[in-house]
Amino acid sequence: MPSLADLTPPIALGALDGRYRKAVAPLVDHLSEPALNRTRLHVEIEWLIHLTSHGVVPGAGTLSAAEVESLRGLVGEFDQSAIDELAAIEAETVHDVKAIEYFLKRRLGDRLEGREDLAELVHFACTSEDINNLSYALMVQGAVRSVWLPCATELVEQVSGMARELADIPLLAHTHGQPATPTTMGKELAVLAFRLGRQLRHIAGAEYLGKLNGATGTFGAHLAAVPGADWQQISHDFVTGLGLTWNPLTTQIESHDWQAEVYADIARFNRVLHNLCTDIWSYISMGYFAQVRGQGTVGSSTMPHKVNPIRFENAEANLEVSNALLDVLASTLVTSRLQRDLTDSSMQRNIGPALGHSLLALDNVSRGLAGLDAAPAAMAADLDTNWEVLAEPIQSAMRALAAAGHPGMDNPYERLKELTRGRRIGQAELVEFVRGLGLPADVEERLAAMTPTTYVGIAPDLVAHLPN
Known part of the structure; x- marks a missing residue:
C-alpha cells in the first residue's frame, strides 16, 4: 500500500488546508509561513530605507527615489521562486531571519547597482x-x-x-x-x-x-x-x-x-x-x-x-x-x-x-x-398552549393594587401559584379567574383581554437599540 505522505502534490494534514481551504484561503496572505517571510523582508527593507533616508549612520549614502521603489518592489514580487530560494538558504543557515538577511543582500547588487557599501546596513543592529x-x-x-x-x-x-x-x-x-x-x-x-x-x-x-x-x-x-x-x-x-x-x-x-x-x-x-x-x-x-x-x-x-x-x-x-x-x-x-x-x-x-x-x-x-x-405559526402554537405564563402579569397587577390599598388583593403570588403551577390552563380558566378577583373594571378588562401572544412588553421596540 503506498503511503499517502508520499503522494504529490502533498496532502494536507489539517482540515483548514484540506477540506475547508476555500473558506480560510484569505488568511494565507497574512498568516502563512511564506507570508511571515514576505513580511520580514518588508521590515528589513523598510529598516534599510529608514537608516539611509535619515542619515543615521555617518558616511552612509542615501537612496534615490528610484532605488527605494526598486527595493520595495521585492516585496510585491515575492513568489514561489523566492520561497524556494529562502528555503534553500535556511537549510544552510538553520536560521529563518538570517536567511532573509542573506536573501536581501543577494538582491542589492541587482536592485542597487554599485551600492555594495550598503550591504552591511541590512539587519543593522537588529536582533531577530x-x-x-x-x-x-x-x-x-x-x-x-x-x-x-x-x-x-x-x-x-x-x-x-x-x-x-x-x-x-x-x-x-x-x-x-x-x-x-x-x-x-x-x-x-x-x-x-x-x-x-x-x-x-x-x-x-x-x-x-x-x-x-x-x-x-x-x-x-x-x-x-x-x-x-x-x-x-x-x-x-x-x-x-x-x-x-x-x-x-x-x-x-x-x-x-x-x-x-x-x-x-x-x-x-x-x-x-x-x-x-x-x-x-x-x-x-x-x-x-x-x-x-x-x-x-x-x-x-x-x-x-x-x-x-x-x-x-x-x-x-x-x-x-x-x-x-x-x-x-x-x-x-x-x-x-x-x-x-x-x-x-x-x-x-x-x-x-x-x-x-x-x-x-x-x-x-x-x-x-x-x-x-x-x-x-409554530411559535404562536406554543404560546397558545401556555396560558399559565400570564400568571406573572396578573399577580403583578394585584400587587400594585394591594400597595394602593385596594381590598381583596392579598397573597397574589400564592393564589396564582395555586392556579397554575404544575398544570396547564386555558384562556377560559384564566379569564374566569380574573373576573372573580374583584379588580377595578379597567384593570379587569385589560387583563382579561391579554393573551400570551400580546404579553411581550416592549420587546419589539428594544430592537431599535441595535446600531444602524
Whole structure:
C-alpha cells in the first residue's frame, strides 16, 4: 500500500488546508509561513530605507527615489521562486531571519547597482526578534482588520437584519428550559447581535505594538556603533511609520501583551457566537425556524425527511477549536523566561489556525442563517398552549393594587401559584379567574383581554437599540 505522505502534490494534514481551504484561503496572505517571510523582508527593507533616508549612520549614502521603489518592489514580487530560494538558504543557515538577511543582500547588487557599501546596513543592529515582532504585529493586524473583522462585521449585520425583520414575531421564552414570559424572536436575536457588536468594537480598537531596540532592549549595539544618534526617536519613528504603536520597554522580545488582548477579545466574540449557534439550533429543534433553502443537501444517509442544522454544529466545533488555540496563545505568549526564550516562536505559528477556525465558523453561521425561514405559526402554537405564563402579569397587577390599598388583593403570588403551577390552563380558566378577583373594571378588562401572544412588553421596540 503506498503511503499517502508520499503522494504529490502533498496532502494536507489539517482540515483548514484540506477540506475547508476555500473558506480560510484569505488568511494565507497574512498568516502563512511564506507570508511571515514576505513580511520580514518588508521590515528589513523598510529598516534599510529608514537608516539611509535619515542619515543615521555617518558616511552612509542615501537612496534615490528610484532605488527605494526598486527595493520595495521585492516585496510585491515575492513568489514561489523566492520561497524556494529562502528555503534553500535556511537549510544552510538553520536560521529563518538570517536567511532573509542573506536573501536581501543577494538582491542589492541587482536592485542597487554599485551600492555594495550598503550591504552591511541590512539587519543593522537588529536582533531577530526586532524583525519578528514587527512582522507578526503587521501580519496579525492585516489578518484581523482585512479578513476576519470584515467577515465578522458582515455576520453581525446579518443577525441584526434578522432581528429587525422578526422584531414583532411573538415567542414563548424558555428560562431553565421551561415556558417563561413571552418575548419576540427579533428581540432575542437583537440581544445576540448587540453582544457580538460590542466585542467587535473592542477588536476594532486593538493596539498592535512593536519594538526595535536590540538584543536585550537596551539599544546597546546601536549606541556602540553610532553613539551620537537619538536611537529611541529613530526606533519610535520607524515603528510608528509601519502603522504600529511603539513599545519603549522590552526585553529581547516585545512582550506580546497586545496579542493576548486581541486573542482574548476574539475568543470572547467566539463564545458569544457559540451561544448564538446553540440558541438557533434549539429554535430549529422547536420548529421555530424552518431550514427551507438548500433542500438538495442530504440531511441523513438513512432518514430522507431530515435536514440537519449542520452549519451551526460545524460552527460550534470550529469555535471550540479556535478558542482552545486562542486561549493557549493568550496565556503563554505573555511569559518569557528572563530576557528571552523561544517558546513564543513555535506558539505564534498557530495564530493562523486559531483565526482560521474562527473564520470557518463565521462562514458556516452566515450560510446557516441564510437558509432559515422563521415559522411564526409554530411559535404562536406554543404560546397558545401556555396560558399559565400570564400568571406573572396578573399577580403583578394585584400587587400594585394591594400597595394602593385596594381590598381583596392579598397573597397574589400564592393564589396564582395555586392556579397554575404544575398544570396547564386555558384562556377560559384564566379569564374566569380574573373576573372573580374583584379588580377595578379597567384593570379587569385589560387583563382579561391579554393573551400570551400580546404579553411581550416592549420587546419589539428594544430592537431599535441595535446600531444602524
